[in-house]
Amino acid sequence: MNFDVNNYYKLIAPRPTVCVSTVNKKGISNLAPFSFATPLSFSPPLIGVSVGKGKDTILNARETEGFVVAPLVEEWKDKGISSEVSLPREESEFEEVGLAEQDSEKVKVPSIKESPVNVECDYWDDFEVGDHCMLVGKVVRVSVKEGSLKNGRINLEELGPVGHISGEEFCVSREVVEVGRE
Ligand SMILES: Cc1cc2nc3c(=O)[nH]c(=O)nc-3n(C[C@H](O)[C@H](O)[C@H](O)COP(=O)(O)O)c2cc1C
Numbered sequence: 001m002n003f004d005v006n007n008y009y010k011l012i013a014p015r016p017t018v019c020v021s022t023v024n025k026k027g028i029s030n031l032a033p034f035s036f037a038t039p040l041s042f043s044p045p046l047i048g049v050s051v052g053k054g055k056d057t058i059l060n061a062r063e064t065e066g067f068v069v070a071p072l073v074e075e076w077k078d079k080g081i082s083s084e085v086s087l088p089r090e091e092s093e094f095e096e097v098g099l100a101e102q103d104s105e106k107v108k109v110p111s112i113k114e115s116p117v118n119v120e121c122d123y124w125d126d127f128e129v130g131d132h133c134m135l136v137g138k139v140v141r142v143s144v145k146e147g148s149l150k151n152g153r154i155n156l157e158e159l160g161p162v163g164h165i166s167g168e169e170f171c172v173s174r175e176v177v178e179v180g181r182e
Pocket residue numbers: 017030031032033034035036037050051052054055056057058081083084085086132164
């Protein structure tokens with residue numbers, strides 16, 4: 001069977017889903033969910049998010065040179081997903097969806113108070129990738145709430161990270177399986 005090439009991403013699933021916060025130069029914050037997000041490099045620690053051209057996330061990250069990435073977890077998944085709403089640039093999705101802002105330590109962009117993990121990034125670069133823009137950040141701080149880690153990795157069993165499958169379908173991961181590696 002042939003599958004529509006334009007829908008390839010629906011089979012690269014579930015995709016880890018994150019919310020990215022940014023702020024513009026007037027100090028108005030912005031929040032949006034993304035599932036085209038991936039680590040890019042160990043050293044320096046770089047993370048990439050593929051963002052539709054002209055979106056507030058990319059404009060703000062360029063303008064104030066930073067952003068914060070929060071992996072979406074079950075507890076605040078509905079609010080995080082609804083931050084997809086497109087508001088005028090002078091309105092913040094934080095307030096709209098009912099998530100709280102918290103000062104970050106290394107960047108001037110608010111973190112998500114409810115999020116067990118917030119990855120603070122300095123703007124590194126952005127470049128065109130097809131109809132998207134790859135926003136690249138250098139991770140400068142990772143804040144983690146107590147109880148969010150197990151064996152040095154995210155506490156899957158406790159937090160239930162959310163993955164995007166397609167459209168309105170998501171999954172919550174709580175099961176860890178071990179696979180031996182040579
Ligand atoms: C689960 C989910 C995943 C999404 N992933 C992406 C993505 O990877 N890239 C993208 O450009 N938009 C993605 N979107 C759509 C953006 O969140 C949406 O365009 C948003 O309005 C962008 O906000 P901004 O203009 O404030 O940056 C996704 C939406 C949802 C609900």
